[in-house]
Amino acid sequence: MELHFLGxxxxxxxxxxxxxxxxxxxPQERQAVWMFDCGEATQHxxxxxxxxxxxxxxxxxxxxxxxxxxxxxxxxxxxxxxxPELQLEVYGPHGIKEYxxxxxxxxxxxVANSLIIHEIEPGRIYEDEGWTVQAVxxxxxxxxxxxIVEEKATLGELKVEKLRQMGIAPGPIYRQIKSQEVTELPDxxxxxxxxxxxxDKAGRKIAIxxxxxxxxxxxxxxxxxxxxxxxxxxxxxxxxMAKAYGHSTSVQAATLAKDANVKRLIxxxxxARYHQEEANILVDQARDVFPExxxxxxxxxxxxxxxxxxS
Amino acid sequence: MELHFLGxxxxxxxxxxxxxxxxxxxPQERQAVWMFDCGEATQHxxxxxxxxxxxxxxxxxxxxxxxxxxxxxxxxxxxxxxxPELQLEVYGPHGIKEYxxxxxxxxxxxVANSLIIHEIEPGRIYEDEGWTVQAVxxxxxxxxxxxIVEEKATLGELKVEKLRQMGIAPGPIYRQIKSQEVTELPDxxxxxxxxxxxxDKAGRKIAIxxxxxxxxxxxxxxxxxxxxxxxxxxxxxxxxMAKAYGHSTSVQAATLAKDANVKRLIxxxxxARYHQEEANILVDQARDVFPExxxxxxxxxxxxxxxxxxS
Ligand SMILES: [Zn+2]
Ligand SMILES: [Zn+2]
Numbered sequence: 001m002e003l004h005f006l007g008x009x010x011x012x013x014x015x016x017x018x019x020x021x022x023x024x025x026x027p028q029e030r031q032a033v034w035m036f037d038c039g040e041a042t043q044h045x046x047x048x049x050x051x052x053x054x055x056x057x058x059x060x061x062x063x064x065x066x067x068x069x070x071x072x073x074x075x076x077x078x079x080x081x082x083x084p085e086l087q088l089e090v091y092g093p094h095g096i097k098e099y100x101x102x103x104x105x106x107x108x109x110x111v112a113n114s115l116i117i118h119e120i121e122p123g124r125i126y127e128d129e130g131w132t133v134q135a136v137x138x139x140x141x142x143x144x145x146x147x148i149v150e151e152k153a154t155l156g157e158l159k160v161e162k163l164r165q166m167g168i169a170p171g172p173i174y175r176q177i178k179s180q181e182v183t184e185l186p187d188x189x190x191x192x193x194x195x196x197x198x199x200d201k202a203g204r205k206i207a208i209x210x211x212x213x214x215x216x217x218x219x220x221x222x223x224x225x226x227x228x229x230x231x232x233x234x235x236x237x238x239x240x241m242a243k244a245y246g247h248s249t250s251v252q253a254a255t256l257a258k259d260a261n262v263k264r265l266i267x268x269x270x271x272a273r274y275h276q277e278e279a280n281i282l283v284d285q286a287r288d289v290f291p292e293x294x295x296x297x298x299x300x301x302x303x304x305x306x307x308x309x310x311s
Numbered sequence: 312m313e314l315h316f317l318g319x320x321x322x323x324x325x326x327x328x329x330x331x332x333x334x335x336x337x338p339q340e341r342q343a344v345w346m347f348d349c350g351e352a353t354q355h356x357x358x359x360x361x362x363x364x365x366x367x368x369x370x371x372x373x374x375x376x377x378x379x380x381x382x383x384x385x386x387x388x389x390x391x392x393x394x395p396e397l398q399l400e401v402y403g404p405h406g407i408k409e410y411x412x413x414x415x416x417x418x419x420x421x422v423a424n425s426l427i428i429h430e431i432e433p434g435r436i437y438e439d440e441g442w443t444v445q446a447v448x449x450x451x452x453x454x455x456x457x458x459i460v461e462e463k464a465t466l467g468e469l470k471v472e473k474l475r476q477m478g479i480a481p482g483p484i485y486r487q488i489k490s491q492e493v494t495e496l497p498d499x500x501x502x503x504x505x506x507x508x509x510x511d512k513a514g515r516k517i518a519i520x521x522x523x524x525x526x527x528x529x530x531x532x533x534x535x536x537x538x539x540x541x542x543x544x545x546x547x548x549x550x551x552m553a554k555a556y557g558h559s560t561s562v563q564a565a566t567l568a569k570d571a572n573v574k575r576l577i578x579x580x581x582x583a584r585y586h587q588e589e590a591n592i593l594v595d596q597a598r599d600v601f602p603e604x605x606x607x608x609x610x611x612x613x614x615x616x617x618x619x620x621x622s
Contacts, residue, residue, distance in 0.1 A: 012389050013355050040385040041352035044324050066388045066418040074351040074381045078323050099417040106410040107377040108453055142419055 006045040019067035032057040042071035061092030062210025063144035073103035138212035151203025214252035231269035254286035268296035317356035330378035343368040353382035372403030373521025374455035384414035449523035462514025525563035542580035565600035579607035
């Protein structure tokens with residue numbers, strides 16, 4: 001499972017950073033990509049990444065500012081031109097439906113019945129057998145969401161030693177014991193799974209926030225996330241400017257990461273005023289508060305390992 | 312005066328060619344850029360060209376297919392962010408207004424009073440002291456225009472030899488004679504400009520067509536153009552396919568160029584099915600019919616010299 005940064009700039013494209021888009025490649029068994037925001041030329045960035053437009057299953061839009069949505073009509077058209085039948089669901093604030101529908105209608109693009117658009121409210125917006133997605137409200141002048149993607153906990157490991165002591169040797173029976181709550185052995189004994197399986201394994205938790213001022217109250221929602229993606233539009237010495245424009249500083253992002261006890265912080269949405277060396281200063285500022293901080297760059301990929309710890 | 316090709320592909324962006332946009336940098340004295348079509352990531356292409364978004368004075372849209380318009384909202388936002396007061400006029404088919412207005416409104420972009428959108432019909436759509444622009448109707452399944460940009464004829468050269476024979480020596484009086492219809496000399500003689508000025512100098516004529524099937528009847532409108540920009544989405548051996556999809560072949564473009572007696576033909580809107588070598592075959596096919604043919608490439612610039620010939 002990987003996080004691919006396609007665009008990491010703020011407001012306008014520059015030669016160094018495109019406007020925002022992030023892709024989460026879901027675990028192997030799923031073979032899907034979930035996209036977060038789709039600034040202009042996101043489909044161009046995809047051409048230079050290993051990700052295929054046809055694999056995109058869901059697009060979550062944090063807010064409707066142009067640098068987060070102007071790539072949607074092009075990506076949707078290209079994707080449906082390549083694979084017209086593939087279903088795609090888009091989630092975002094009120095207004096996203098009108099924007100997409102007018103853009104596609106005016107341009108004569110036929111996206112058939114394969115596109116479903118959800119205008120969402122904060123709360124749990126998606127759940128399947130393995131994953132949930134929660135939208136949390138941010139503070140950016142217009143409706144803006146953060147998305148918290150959580151893998152459900154999975155069964156712990158079989159306690160092999162205990163099974164051996166019970167006289168049950170390894171074999172196909174082990175898979176059976178793990179797959180059902182109670183298994184009857186050939187000798188008539190009833191084995192309850194809960195007696196022979198360790199604690200649940202915690203799922204992964206990925207928090208991808210849209211543009212926002214510093215919001216310490218997010219701590220609870222993002223607690224212990226494996227990865228927090230937080231904007232850092234401004235340097236630590238510009239907290240007033242950040243607040244005035246609905247954005248955060250590097251150190252504010254790091255403070256939230258620390259307070260919420262997350263494992264890793266990735267800074268993105270870097271203003272074009274900070275060129276390469278200056279952008280590194282933003283990371284240094286953040287690392288003073290929260291050492292496990294990284295700077296997003298266009299096309300940079302972060303691996304998200306399967307959790308080995310207990311939940 | 313130069314023609315800058317920012318995007319020369321058809322339908323979808325590829326690594327080689329972006330979707331359509333062409334800029335005409337107007338003569339020095341005007342310091343303006345006129346853009347024709349604005350596919351997604353046109354503002355990104357501008358970052359790699361010498362042209363500045365703030366210099367764009369007019370944008371002419373040939374038709375509303377996504378590969379010709381999806382870059383408009385981003386370019387307009389960026390431009391008005393950089394220079395909010397600068398006026399811009401957009402010309403295009405019915406529907407362009409709704410597309411632009413919804414995109415900007417939904418995304419909270421403020422383009423103030425500086426944007427004027429004209430939904431046009433075929434005919435003369437613009438005229439000033441030096442230039443006219445005419446929209447001609449093409450055949451592409453949806454309303455689609457070609458734009459014919461014509462420089463007005465300018466006064467011919469002063470006949471210096473004749474003036475000398477009349478006893479009028481070179482000096483500030485020459486400028487005066489050229490600037491008004493009749494000039495009275497200190498000795499009382501009346502000099503009529505028409506008697507001492509050569510034939511008008513023909514202005515430049517640039518024909519930039521949108522997507523179209525082969526339309527021989529365009530011959531009259533584009534007659535003797537200095538440059539004809541014509542699509543060549545398909546190779547010469549695919550005339551049925553070209554017609555079915557509302558496009559032209561390389562040889563059809565060349566045939567029109569030849570019949571209309573234009574000076575130079577530039578092929579653009581090249582399908583991604585034709586990679587570099589195959590695209591060169593398109594040009595070879597066209598040159599067999601019309602030798603003065605060139606292939607547009609992203610970022611390629613063509614100079615358009617001031618006309619020295621008489622009109
Ligand atoms: Zn924003
Ligand atoms: Zn078209």
